[in-house]
Amino acid sequence: MSDQLNEAETRFMERIDRRVDFLKTLLTAELAIYLPPDEQQRKRAIELMVRMTARQKELPYIRPETLQKATNLLSSHVEAMQKILPNDVQYRNRVRKHW
DSSP states (O other), rough: HHHHHHHHHHHHHHHHHHHHHHHHHHHHTTOOOOSSSHHHHHHHHHHHHHHSSTTTTTGGGSOEEEHHHHHHHHHHHHHHHHSSSSHHHHHHHTTTTTO
């Protein structure tokens, strides 16, 4: 059981790392993913992205702490992208969040 748990989490975090590498590539190319200004919508979108990255059969074996770690990791990279969005988009996002 613990081997299956470890293996599922390891594979999941490897997929998350590949997503992070892709996000870094986008940022290097000065491209960004738009996030809505509402903090709750942002959080839900990133959590959904993390859950969709996990395979259905792996979800029961992935601990909530690991899911939270993956959410924080993706969130930090996507938030960093918001600075390179056009000024009008940045203005709308600043209404709710200052970075």
